[in-house]
Amino acid sequence: MRIVIDNVEKRFGDAKKKEVTALKNINFSIEEQEFVVLVGPSGCGKSTLLNIVGGLLSPSQGEVYFEGKQDKDPTLGIVFQEIALLPWRTVYQNVIYGLEERGASKKECQEIGQHYIDMVGLTGFEKAYPKQLSGGMKQRAGIARALAVEPDLLLMDEPFSALDAQTRTIMQEELLTIWNRTKLSTLYVTHNIQEAVYLADRVIVLSRHPGEIKEIIKIDLPRMGRDQEKYRQQFERYSDQIWNLIRHDAQAAIKEA
Amino acid sequence: MEPTTKKVIKNRVAFLEKQIPGYVSVAGIVGLLVLWELVCRLNIVPPLFLPAPSAIIMDGWQLISSGELFKNFMASLYRILGGYAIGAVFGILVGLMLGFSKRADAIFTPIVYAIYPIPKIALLPLIILWFGIGEMPKVAIIALGVFFPVLINTFSGVKSVDPILIKAAVTFGSNHVNVIRKVILPGALPTIFAGLKLAAGTALLLLVSAEMIAAQYGIGAMVLHYGNLMITTKLMAGVLILSLLGLLFNRGLQWLERILIPWK
Ligand SMILES: Nc1ncnc2c1ncn2[C@@H]1O[C@H](COP(=O)(O)OP(=O)(O)O)[C@@H](O)[C@H]1O
Ligand SMILES: [Mg+2]
Numbered sequence: 001m002r003i004v005i006d007n008v009e010k011r012f013g014d015a016k017k018k019e020v021t022a023l024k025n026i027n028f029s030i031e032e033q034e035f036v037v038l039v040g041p042s043g044c045g046k047s048t049l050l051n052i053v054g055g056l057l058s059p060s061q062g063e064v065y066f067e068g069k070q071d072k073d074p075t076l077g078i079v080f081q082e083i084a085l086l087p088w089r090t091v092y093q094n095v096i097y098g099l100e101e102r103g104a105s106k107k108e109c110q111e112i113g114q115h116y117i118d119m120v121g122l123t124g125f126e127k128a129y130p131k132q133l134s135g136g137m138k139q140r141a142g143i144a145r146a147l148a149v150e151p152d153l154l155l156m157d158e159p160f161s162a163l164d165a166q167t168r169t170i171m172q173e174e175l176l177t178i179w180n181r182t183k184l185s186t187l188y189v190t191h192n193i194q195e196a197v198y199l200a201d202r203v204i205v206l207s208r209h210p211g212e213i214k215e216i217i218k219i220d221l222p223r224m225g226r227d228q229e230k231y232r233q234q235f236e237r238y239s240d241q242i243w244n245l246i247r248h249d250a251q252a253a254i255k256e257a
Numbered sequence: 258m259e260p261t262t263k264k265v266i267k268n269r270v271a272f273l274e275k276q277i278p279g280y281v282s283v284a285g286i287v288g289l290l291v292l293w294e295l296v297c298r299l300n301i302v303p304p305l306f307l308p309a310p311s312a313i314i315m316d317g318w319q320l321i322s323s324g325e326l327f328k329n330f331m332a333s334l335y336r337i338l339g340g341y342a343i344g345a346v347f348g349i350l351v352g353l354m355l356g357f358s359k360r361a362d363a364i365f366t367p368i369v370y371a372i373y374p375i376p377k378i379a380l381l382p383l384i385i386l387w388f389g390i391g392e393m394p395k396v397a398i399i400a401l402g403v404f405f406p407v408l409i410n411t412f413s414g415v416k417s418v419d420p421i422l423i424k425a426a427v428t429f430g431s432n433h434v435n436v437i438r439k440v441i442l443p444g445a446l447p448t449i450f451a452g453l454k455l456a457a458g459t460a461l462l463l464l465v466s467a468e469m470i471a472a473q474y475g476i477g478a479m480v481l482h483y484g485n486l487m488i489t490t491k492l493m494a495g496v497l498i499l500s501l502l503g504l505l506f507n508r509g510l511q512w513l514e515r516i517l518i519p520w521k
Contacts, residue, residue, distance in 0.1 A: 056424050076428060084425040088443040088520045097439075101430035129520045149429060 001068030003030040008062035021210035033183045037200035041250035045211030046189040077146030079156040085130040092126035098149035116144040136167040154186040197238045308490040317494035332474040340399025348404045352411025377402040395467045402463045403456040410452025414445030
């Protein structure tokens, strides 16, 4: 299945009846098994766009749809920036939440749940409550929960931005490994350019006020091991290219805040 | 050569972690009883005004062995448990409804806030007119007194549930019923318990008031009866039973809270 974001626009009416156009003319698609990363300075509408694609916000104009041969309703898996694990459920109960809601049997839940808990490296923590986990481990549980529904589209909104730099680097590597096993179509939001180049098949660069697509950059590097020495130059070139596209907007964003 | 000095840095917030052994609390209560007994033995206060603990226990034992205490206690227990359970269940259900449905909120919340401040005991005569003089009015007045604080706490608990959790649940396929059952109810549970504890005090107060106004049996009626006869030892025995009942209630709720909210 392919996901099409068709001419999406989003306006917010603020308290003084002044309208803010957060997104405008957003057109792109996510192919099957493609990893698309949205980058842009803070406030450019990345979360807004991801929420629209995730069905948590309605666009003011345009639409988002799945295109494919299957007739079933597409499933979405979202990994939230705020992690959003239910505090009253254990890791295992959180991971199987989506399966449970789809009426999977106990045995199925057990099998699939355990599979993804193992995959994200949380084996042994099934019975722990979120409160007992570190930030990185919480987000692993969040990722397992999203993977467990085996979604047609995986959405991630700055999933690692609350983590410290070391944990983040490790989680990025692990995410790639996991992605390689599952090959889920993914829309990933970040403000971190290195992260974008490291993970993406294509990087979509957004501008601010209004949030529009500035450029779509295809990353022509092998999926795995982009941090190796031999790709260093190309990696830097992509990073510079993206930085030059958003530098001006990022500076403006600082002044505003 | 200068003399070397050694300055150990001590934990200056150790008082935050200080452990006090359990017998200290017991010693407090025992100390109070001893003091009380002394005051009475030394005739500082006449026994009619403040009977000694030993005298209360002796006369209390009479009440127990004659079965009088048990009969009154059971009558009170049924009323308070029945009224409390009815009030709490409805309070939680209506609170969830008002918290979840904007429409219900708009219609009912003003009504709730208009009725909430009425001292419920003022409604007893009216409720006796409605239900007659059996058990019903007492149970109803307690239920009413419990209903409102539980409802209001449930409501504010629902409102305090993090919307991102609701979004997460919906994303992973929850319908409205399951959002209430699996996200909103557990999320509101800590606040609901705050309401339940608050209501326990109200329930006890209403129980005794109602029994003093209109009951043959019950701890409240018993206390009033011995007050009229100026038998203060038996009166105090009744009061102690009430204190015990309140304590029991509180402990029960604490125990339930620990079981129902293991994630805290
Ligand atoms: N609910 C809302 N009401 C009004 N304005 C909003 C709302 N959500 C986002 N915005 C505005 O839309 C713009 C984009 O926000 P957001 O998508 O959160 O940016 P990003 O995730 O890229 O940092 C910002 O200017 C923000 O102030
Ligand atoms: Mg954001």
